[in-house]
Amino acid sequence: MTYTKRVDGRKIEELRPMEAKAGVVKNANGSASFKIGKTWAIAGVYGPREVVPRFMANPRHGILRCHYTMMPFSGSGERIKPGRSRRAQEISMVMEQALAPVIDLSAFPNSVVDIYVELPQTDAGTRCAAISAACMALADAGIPMKDMVSSVAVGQVDGMVVADLNYNEESYPAIVSDIPVAMLHNSKEISLLQMDGEISKEDLLKALELAKVATEKVYQLQVKALKEKYALNNEEN
Amino acid sequence: MIVNKETIAELAKENKRLDNRALTEFRQPILVETNISWTAEGSARVQIGETVVMAGVKLSLEKPYNDTPDEGGIMVNAELSPIASPEFESGPPSIKAVELARVVDRGIREAKAIDLKKLCLVPGEKAWFVIVDIISLNDGGNLLDVAGMAALAALKTARFPVVDPETGAIDYKQKTDKSLPLTKEPLPITIYKVNGVLLVDPTNEEEKAYEARLTVGSDAKGTISALQKGGEVPLSITEIGKMVDLALEKASFLRKELNKALKA
Numbered sequence: 001m002t003y004t005k006r007v008d009g010r011k012i013e014e015l016r017p018m019e020a021k022a023g024v025v026k027n028a029n030g031s032a033s034f035k036i037g038k039t040w041a042i043a044g045v046y047g048p049r050e051v052v053p054r055f056m057a058n059p060r061h062g063i064l065r066c067h068y069t070m071m072p073f074s075g076s077g078e079r080i081k082p083g084r085s086r087r088a089q090e091i092s093m094v095m096e097q098a099l100a101p102v103i104d105l106s107a108f109p110n111s112v113v114d115i116y117v118e119l120p121q122t123d124a125g126t127r128c129a130a131i132s133a134a135c136m137a138l139a140d141a142g143i144p145m146k147d148m149v150s151s152v153a154v155g156q157v158d159g160m161v162v163a164d165l166n167y168n169e170e171s172y173p174a175i176v177s178d179i180p181v182a183m184l185h186n187s188k189e190i191s192l193l194q195m196d197g198e199i200s201k202e203d204l205l206k207a208l209e210l211a212k213v214a215t216e217k218v219y220q221l222q223v224k225a226l227k228e229k230y231a232l233n234n235e236e237n
Numbered sequence: 238m239i240v241n242k243e244t245i246a247e248l249a250k251e252n253k254r255l256d257n258r259a260l261t262e263f264r265q266p267i268l269v270e271t272n273i274s275w276t277a278e279g280s281a282r283v284q285i286g287e288t289v290v291m292a293g294v295k296l297s298l299e300k301p302y303n304d305t306p307d308e309g310g311i312m313v314n315a316e317l318s319p320i321a322s323p324e325f326e327s328g329p330p331s332i333k334a335v336e337l338a339r340v341v342d343r344g345i346r347e348a349k350a351i352d353l354k355k356l357c358l359v360p361g362e363k364a365w366f367v368i369v370d371i372i373s374l375n376d377g378g379n380l381l382d383v384a385g386m387a388a389l390a391a392l393k394t395a396r397f398p399v400v401d402p403e404t405g406a407i408d409y410k411q412k413t414d415k416s417l418p419l420t421k422e423p424l425p426i427t428i429y430k431v432n433g434v435l436l437v438d439p440t441n442e443e444e445k446a447y448e449a450r451l452t453v454g455s456d457a458k459g460t461i462s463a464l465q466k467g468g469e470v471p472l473s474i475t476e477i478g479k480m481v482d483l484a485l486e487k488a489s490f491l492r493k494e495l496n497k498a499l500k501a
Contacts, residue, residue, distance in 0.1 A: 026287045026375050027322050038275050042374065044320035052326075067327055069318065072370040073277035073293025077409050079368055082316055083329070116320035118372060120291055121274040 003158035007168045013213050015152060015164040020132075020225035022140045028116075030141025032225070034133035036152070037166055038123035043133035045141040048111035056112070062105030066095040067116045068130050074119050076167060091127045098131050098151065098182040098192035104144040113143060124167045125153045128180050131192060136222050140229065150218035151182035151192060154207040156199050161206045163214035170196075179207055183215040245446040246432035254443070260436040261483060263490070264288075264377075269386070269498035271394040278412065279395025283387040285438065287377030289321075292387035293370050294395040294417075298407060301357060301364045309356025309364035313342035313371065313388060317380070321373035338371065340465045341385045341425060344454025345369075348423040348462035351392070355418035363405075365397070367417065378440040381452060385425035386491055392417055393499060421456040424491055425463060426484040428453070430472070435480060437487055451477065453484035457492060 006012070016037030025031035028044035035041075051057040068091040072080050084092075095115070105113065115137060117130040131151035139145060155165050158174035170178050177199040182192030190208070199207070245255060252260055264286025274280040277293035284290075301308055315338035319325040330338075345351065356365040369391060371384045399411040429436050429447040436443065448470035454463030461481065466472065472480070 025289075025320060026377065028320065028375075031320075040274075042320070046319070046323050049323070067319065069316075071274070071291065071293060071372050072314070072316075072368070073274055073280065073295045076276050078297060078407075079295035079370070082314065082370070084327075114319070116318060118318055118320050118374065120280070120293070120372075121276045123275075 003160045003172065003174060006162060007172070008166060012160065012162045013210060015214060015217055016166060018218070018221050020136065020221045022136055022226045022229040028137070028141070030137045030139065030143070032133045032136035032140055034129050034136065036125060036129050036164065038121055039119070039125050039129045040121050041117050041119050041126065041129040041133040043115055043117045043130065043137040045113060045115050045137045045143070047113035048105065048108035051110060051112040057110040059109050060106075062108030062111040062113060064096050064100055064103060064105065065112055065114045066092045066099070066134065067114065068092045068095060068127070069117065070119045070122060070126065074122050076123065091130070094192055094194065095127065095131055095134060099134060099138065099149055101189070101191050102135070102145050102147040102149055102184060103138060104146065107144065113138070124165055124170050125180070127192070128152050128182070131182050132218050132222060136226060139226055147187065148185045148219055148222060149182050149191060150185060150215040150222060151180065152211065152214045152218050153178055153180045154211045154214060155179050155197070156203050156207060161203055161210055163210050179204070181208065181211040181215065183211060185219050188212060240442050240445045242446040245443055249431040249434040249436065252434070254436070256440065260434060261487070263438040263487070267494050269390055269495055271390055271499065276409070277391070278398060279391045279393070281387050281390035281394065283383050283390060285379065285383050286440070287375060288379055288383045289374040290380065290383045290387045291372045291374055292384070292391040294391045295368050295370070296395070296397060297366050297368070298358070298363050298400070298405070299366045300362060301360070305353070306361040307357045308353035309366055310353065311346055311351050311367045311369070313338050313345065313369045315341070315371040315384060317373045317376070322376040325373070325376070336465070337381050337384055340381060340452050340454070340463055341371065341388050344385060344423045344425045344463035345388065345392070348421045348454065348456050348460070350419060350421040350423050350456070352418035352420055367392075376441065378444050379427065379438045381427055382425060382438065382491070385454070386495060389422060389424060390495060390499065392419055422492055423454050423456045423462050424488045425452050425454040426487045426491070427451070428480040428483050430468075430470070430476065435483060437483065451480045451484070453481055453488070455485050455488045457489070459485050
């Protein structure tokens with residue numbers, strides 16, 4: 001069975017329908033909601049604030065901490081036990097590394113910027129949605145930034161290079177590769193790169209080129225949502 | 238946060254509040270959105286004022302407990318996610334989260350709101366277990382009442398998943414149209430005593446200025462199924478009577494709001 005048409009009828013570079021909104025958590029310094037297909041991430045930023053525990057503090061610059069959490073009912077199978085899994089810890093770490101290149105915390109020594117991401121429902125691409133939401137939340141919080149990070153998965157399903165795999169594609173019975181990518185908008189540099197599955201070098205490079213097109217669409221939406229929030233609130237602020 | 242405890246206390250004596258509400262008035266808006274999560278068997282987002290909570294129901298098939306071989310089970314868990322407040326921390330559930338979950342749990346369990354016998358498929362072998370997870374998204378005060386409303390909304394909208402008749406495996410991606418055997422609609426309401434005066438639905442600030450509080454879980458008939466007194470100031474029996482009256486009245490108000498939203 002060769003994969004000639006995507007399971008949900010999308011074009012190869014077509015992303016699932018997206019929705020984004022900035023300013024969704026009142027108490028947070030910045031926040032955003034990002035939906036792609038049936039995957040939904042809500043990010044809230046607190047800080048810069050004092051670091052607890054103290055030994056983590058850096059006297060030269062502020063630090064960034066990400067906390068990725070799937071709600072217990074957000075998996076497509078059984079309930080997920082609360083508490084930080086190995087998977088959640090790893091994703092939190094790669095999120096920090098994906099976002100670190102664009103933020104400048106040199107003015108905030110001994111401080112921390114915490115980003116909490118909660119996912120009420122998921123269907124593949126959760127770390128990418130989490131990063132895209134987190135980046136919007138950082139911008140909403142007014143953290144000094146030199147670029148935006150936009151994230152989406154690319155990959156290859158039975159020889160076809162595609163953007164934004166859904167769960168049915170990830171689990172397609174053939175050789176599949178799923179490559180979550182985060183890209184800096186201005187430099188087109190890549191700050192998140194992981195892969196599950198198998199792929200040739202040629203297809204990998206093709207997939208990464210496709211990631212440029214795909215992340216650009218995410219970027220456009222992120223910026224639009226941020227502008228919408230500040231346009232609406234112009235009079236209050 | 239700067240809490241002006243004295244102002245809150247003085248205002249209460251004059252039947253006033255910082256946000257100009259009446260003492261027994263809930264904040265607006267009161268919003269209930271259901272089926273917010275396709276992965277949960279039932280789910281809801283409830284907002285009262287600035288407080289936002291999500292709740293989701295997951296069902297699983299387990300072996301019944303030895304002392305109740307013909308019954309399924311229910312459990313309520315709460316995560317006070319640090320996304321909701323600068324005062325919440327990552328890590329194992331705080332005592333506040335544990336208390337919240339246990340009081341909401343008691344209100345549902347002790348009311349026998351779910352007919353646990355109807356959850357049993359094969360006595361001693363297989364029964365449905367219901368887990369309600371409550372996640373705070375923004376703590377603007379009175380999380381417990383909002384959480385209780387979200388839990389009930391999620392339970393009311395839950396649908397059983399399809400079970401393969403041969404293998405007995407659950408297909409979580411397909412739902413039947415069968416809902417939970419919910420026989421009652423318990424809701425917890427917390428009454429706060431501030432400077433000797435009773436008020437409901439406190440903001441974060443008012444929550445820090447109280448002397449005592451009493452959470453009352455009750456169903457549509459006014460039967461009480463959970464009580465929890467908090468705070469270090471004791472209450473007189475007369476006060477408790479007044480607090481229960483007010484809690485029953487407010488539970489009936491929120492139940493109407495909930496059912497109105499579910500019908501829309």
